Structure formats: structure tokens, C-alpha cells
Amino acid sequence: MTNADETELAIEARGxxxxxxxxxxxxxxxxxxxxxxxxALLGPNGAGKTTLVRIIATLLCxxxxxxxxxxxxxxxxxxxxxxxxxxxxQYAGLDEALPGRDNLVLIGRLAGLGxxxxxxxxxxxxxxxxxxxxxxxxxxxxxxxxxxxxDLAASLMNRPALxxxxxxxxxxxxxSRVEFWAALRELREAGTTMLLTTQYLEExxxxxxxxxxLDHGVIIASGAAADLKARAGTQVVDVLLAGPxxxxxxxxxxxxxxxxxxxxxxxxxxLTVVARDGIGTLxxxxxxxxxxxxxxxxxxxxxxxxxxxxxxxxxxxxxxxxSR
Amino acid sequence: xxxxxITRVGxxxxxxxxxxxxxxxxxxxxSLLIAGRYLRVLRGNPGRLIxxxxxxxxxxxxxxxxxxxLASVPGGPYRQxxxxxVMIQNVVxxxxxTGLALVRDADTGLADRFRSxxxxxxxxxxxxxxxDAVVFFIQALVMIGVAYLLGFRVHTGLAGIAGTVAVxxxxxxxxxxxxxxxxxxxxxxxxxxxxxxxxxxxxxxxSSAYAPVGRLAGWLQxxxxxxxxxxxxxxxxxxxxxxxxxxxxxxLAAWIAVLAIVPGVLAVRRWQSSP
Numbered sequence: 001m002t003n004a005d006e007t008e009l010a011i012e013a014r015g016x017x018x019x020x021x022x023x024x025x026x027x028x029x030x031x032x033x034x035x036x037x038x039x040a041l042l043g044p045n046g047a048g049k050t051t052l053v054r055i056i057a058t059l060l061c062x063x064x065x066x067x068x069x070x071x072x073x074x075x076x077x078x079x080x081x082x083x084x085x086x087x088x089x090q091y092a093g094l095d096e097a098l099p100g101r102d103n104l105v106l107i108g109r110l111a112g113l114g115x116x117x118x119x120x121x122x123x124x125x126x127x128x129x130x131x132x133x134x135x136x137x138x139x140x141x142x143x144x145x146x147x148x149x150x151d152l153a154a155s156l157m158n159r160p161a162l163x164x165x166x167x168x169x170x171x172x173x174x175x176s177r178v179e180f181w182a183a184l185r186e187l188r189e190a191g192t193t194m195l196l197t198t199q200y201l202e203e204x205x206x207x208x209x210x211x212x213x214l215d216h217g218v219i220i221a222s223g224a225a226a227d228l229k230a231r232a233g234t235q236v237v238d239v240l241l242a243g244p245x246x247x248x249x250x251x252x253x254x255x256x257x258x259x260x261x262x263x264x265x266x267x268x269x270x271l272t273v274v275a276r277d278g279i280g281t282l283x284x285x286x287x288x289x290x291x292x293x294x295x296x297x298x299x300x301x302x303x304x305x306x307x308x309x310x311x312x313x314x315x316x317x318x319x320x321x322x323s324r
Numbered sequence: 325x326x327x328x329x330i331t332r333v334g335x336x337x338x339x340x341x342x343x344x345x346x347x348x349x350x351x352x353x354x355s356l357l358i359a360g361r362y363l364r365v366l367r368g369n370p371g372r373l374i375x376x377x378x379x380x381x382x383x384x385x386x387x388x389x390x391x392x393x394l395a396s397v398p399g400g401p402y403r404q405x406x407x408x409x410v411m412i413q414n415v416v417x418x419x420x421x422t423g424l425a426l427v428r429d430a431d432t433g434l435a436d437r438f439r440s441x442x443x444x445x446x447x448x449x450x451x452x453x454x455x456d457a458v459v460f461f462i463q464a465l466v467m468i469g470v471a472y473l474l475g476f477r478v479h480t481g482l483a484g485i486a487g488t489v490a491v492x493x494x495x496x497x498x499x500x501x502x503x504x505x506x507x508x509x510x511x512x513x514x515x516x517x518x519x520x521x522x523x524x525x526x527x528x529x530x531s532s533a534y535a536p537v538g539r540l541a542g543w544l545q546x547x548x549x550x551x552x553x554x555x556x557x558x559x560x561x562x563x564x565x566x567x568x569x570x571x572x573x574x575x576l577a578a579w580i581a582v583l584a585i586v587p588g589v590l591a592v593r594r595w596q597s598s599p
Contacts, residue, residue, distance in 0.1 A: 057436075057440045058439070058440065059436055059439050059440060077344055078344075079344040079345060079346065079442050080344055080442075082440055082441055082442040083442040085440065086440075087436065087437060087440040089433045089436045089437065090433070091432065091433030091436075092433050092434075093432075093433040093434045093436055093437025093438075094433070094434060094437075095361065095365065095434055097365040097368060097369055098361065098364060098365060098368070099368075102361075102364060106357060106360075106361050107437065107441070109357050110354055110357055110358075110438065110441050110443040111441050111442065111443070112442060112443075138368060151433075154437065155437075158441075158442075
């Protein structure tokens, strides 16, 4: 069962297509996830993230292309795929009327564990996710963060080799999100491969080994977050002005810096300059602002944010541009 | 399009898929687990039993008190004729709950979780039907108790009581299976909540539940004669009062088989419509 071919790639998707009526949700998606990686699938609403995830989790059949999970074809061997994955969907996969512990045991048993095994594992996971005290209470009484952690624990009952998470942190407050990420980091250290979809760009930036940007049903960029950012543009000089007047300041710099490299935001008193000359641009900008008598509260050279990279990557891929 | 489908699941892939599909042993085990889930929910939320258990108490009490002295039938007190009919009506009107529960669960995250597990998919349906069979069982005992208080007597002893319970459970469960299929066809929860009862009202009333078929309006008689509610009521009457039970019992058994198997297979196919 575990020859080298079968375990080579955690996910291997080739030319995946899926339509719902006249809507083409996926238009030839290629995606590769190596074992042990935390891969993020990033994209705006309606990009096709959930459709792709549902195909990989054997909840939907694709119209074309192939998907293999740990070497198992999702259409030919759905049960073999299901025995190695865990799914944390967009909506909690829990029975609200049952206690947390019963949910875990039921899901463990349905995944194939024996009664004793399932109880033991449920107790361990409840402990690990800080739910031991609440395990006897019905899920109805849980907070959003507890529910999400229980849902994650349920996905781990069968010790999946691949954990699939569809927008797992949506709707969580910042504290719960931090806790949730700590749990995912721990899992990655233990060797679990993960594919998650998210709209929180900074999460993908901070935690993912690889980021795949999905837009209008195609992957438009793949790579480490840092690579994506580098591909999307050079560094920027970020200026926080001491007072209002960002537009005026930009106008006065416009003589000596290309206006297309300048961006002023009046509301946040912020001025950004594309740093074509790296630190040189920072020094020039600082000197020019000083010469014009414009007060500066802060000035720094930074990588473009993933938001900026994302916008730069997606702006060129309207449906007309990418249709075949 | 056709070509894509053929390459998608060719014969060898289908064979492979068949081999890995969970077998009957897994279906039985997972059905029991799912049934256990619903029964545990009932234990924690006994309010959910109000409808299936209190409704027959009310309907039996009210209908029998109101109607008891209005009519008479040959061969014994009207009460002995009426009560089996009303019992079966209660069973009929309880059955839609099975379908409603499943359609309510179908679009939740939990259904997705079940579909992503290497479990028997049909078990989600059979498990619910099984747990509702337990509800029909309890309902039958409650009805027999209430009927006793209303003066109803089963003259064939323990065997008659056991037969009555068996008819209620088997007929109710078969109708429950039919409701699962109907609910999955309707799909929309609110529509199902309102529409699912409609076929059951004529089913319950165009029958010999209140009066022998011969006393119904002429055009209703052929419908009432084939209606399984009539045969179920006749079986219960035969069990209570003594009398030939074989013919209505065979008629009923055939209906139960048809109602459980045909919609059952269709419902499972609908439920499994992903890989």
C-alpha cells in the first residue's frame, strides 16, 4: 500500500474542470502538494476554492481532469481517499444536540475505530484542544472558538495523512484564530499535510509553506509567499506623514520621482513609493521631503504586502483574458 | 461529454470502486452507530418525543370519545372497530418525520463530514429509519396502553399485542422509507415540511379506518380497498377481535415490501449521487 509512487505527492491535481450549469467554477486547475507541507489556497469569493476542496475530499465529482490524493484517484477509489483524509468544512460538521465527546466518538467509530480506541482518542483530543471540561456538554452551548476546535478534533479522529480545511478561521475572533493556528502549527510539526483555503492573506503569509492563488477557476500563481510577493513587485518606501497633505506632498515629489511610482492616501496620511533603487529611493525620498519642508512621522522600506501582491497578480486575469 | 464520462469511470475503475465499497457488514455496523446517534439525541432532548407520543394519546382520546357513539358496525362495539383504524392513522401521520429529519440534515456540515468518512453512505439513511423504528415501537406501546384505558381489548392475548406492535413498527418504518425518498426529491426543507403530509392525509382517511369500505362513497371504495391503511387496520382488528388474518396480512406485507424497497433503493441512489 505504501510504495514510493503512492506516497510521493499528497495532492496531485491535473487539469481539473467543473461546471455548475453554465457557470465554469474550475477551468483546468493544476495543483501539487507535497507531503508534510501546509499549502494555502488563496482567492477571492467565487474563485472556486470550495469547489476544488470538495472535489479533493470526494464530495463532488469533477467534469474533467484527474485528482490523486496520496496516489489514490478520487473518482476510482473514493473510499481509499476518505480513509486518509480529514475534512474541516466551512460549516461545522457536528451534531449540535449531542455532547462534544459523543460527537468525537461517533465520528471516530464511523471512520472505523473500535469503541475503546475511539473513546481513548476522543479523550486525548478533547484534552489537547482544551475541551476536556466541556466534553460532556452539548455542542449547542459551545462558543464559536470551541466549536471550531471540536470540529478540528473530529477531523483528526482517524489520524488523517491529509487534513483539508475550508476557511477554518472565518468568523473567529482574533484570540481564537491565534489558538487555532497554534493547533495547526503543532499538527504540521507532527507531520500532517494540510491544505487550507483562506481569505486572510496574512495567515497564508505567516504560516503556509506554499501559496496557490486561485482566481476565476484557474491557479494564477503558486509558490512560497515570499516568492509571490517578489514576483508581484519590488520593495516599497512607506512614508507616514506628520500632518495632512499627502496629495500635496506627492505632487511636490512628482517632479523628481515618476508619478506612476507614487501613491498617496490622504485619509491614512500615507505615501508609498516604488523602491526601484532600493535603499537609494528611501534616501532620495527622505531628502526631497525634508527639502520641501514636509514633516515625516515614519519612513521605512518594506516588502509589498501579500494584499498588494494578490491585487497585482489577480488584476490581469479577468475571465475574458483567461478563457480558452 | 459522453467520452469524458467514459474515461472518467471506465470498467476497471468501476470494478476497483466496487471492491473498496463498504460491504453489508459495514452497512449494519454504521447503521447501528447512526441509529445510536439519533437515540442518544432523543435521550438528551426528550421534548422531541412529544409529537410522536403525545399526538396518539390526544387523537385516540378525542376521536374515540367523539365518534364512539355516532356509529355502529356489525359484529361488535364500534370502539373495537374504530381504535385500530385510529392507531394506524397515527402511525401514518408520524412517518413524515423520518424524511424531514434527513432532509434537514442533508445540507449541514455534518452531512459533508459523513460523506468524507470511509463509512457506508447508505447507513445515514438506514440508521435514521432504524432509530425511528424504535420510536414506532414506543408509540405502539403507548397507543395500546391508551386504547386499553378507553376500553379497547385485545382478545387474542400476548400474541395479538405482539402482532399489533409488529404491524405498527413495520408499516411505520416502510412509510418512513418512502418519506425519506420524497423528502430527498423535494430537497428544500421548508417545502418538505409543508408538502410531505399531503399524500398522507388521503392515505389515512380514504380507508376503512372509520367505517367498513362498503359504507364509503362509491368512487372512494376501490381506492380504500387497495389502500394499505385499510389492510393494516383489518389486521389489527383481526388480532384484537379474533378472525381471519391471513388475507389482509398478505396484502399488507406486499405493500410494506413495495413501500420499503422501491423508494428505499431510489433514496439511497439519490443520497449517494457523489463519487
